[in-house]
Amino acid sequence: MKTVSHDEELKTVLAQQFKELRLKNKLTQSQLADRLGVEKGQVSRIENGRYNLTLASIDKIAAALGARVSFELQPN
Secondary structure (H helix, E strand, C coil): CCCCCHHHHHHHHHHHHHHHHHHHCCCCHHHHHHHHCCCHHHHHHHHCCCCCCCHHHHHHHHHHCCCCCCCCCCCC
16 A cells, blocks of 8 residues: 655645536636746646645636635644
8 A cells, every 4th residue: 555645635636626627717838827927737736736836826727727825724
């Protein structure tokens, strides 16, 4: 059984949310890439959780998708 690190889990959840928002906005990966000023392959890597995102890039992607970033920290 493969164990998944917490970082990988967070990347996967974020990747899924970005893809869902892109599809909800009826955008192709190419259209989102154009909005972000990046190559389509980078959008694919982001949506597959294979790209390490900075907080600034997370905010930029969210804005391009008409969303806002909200973080909630809770004690364990």
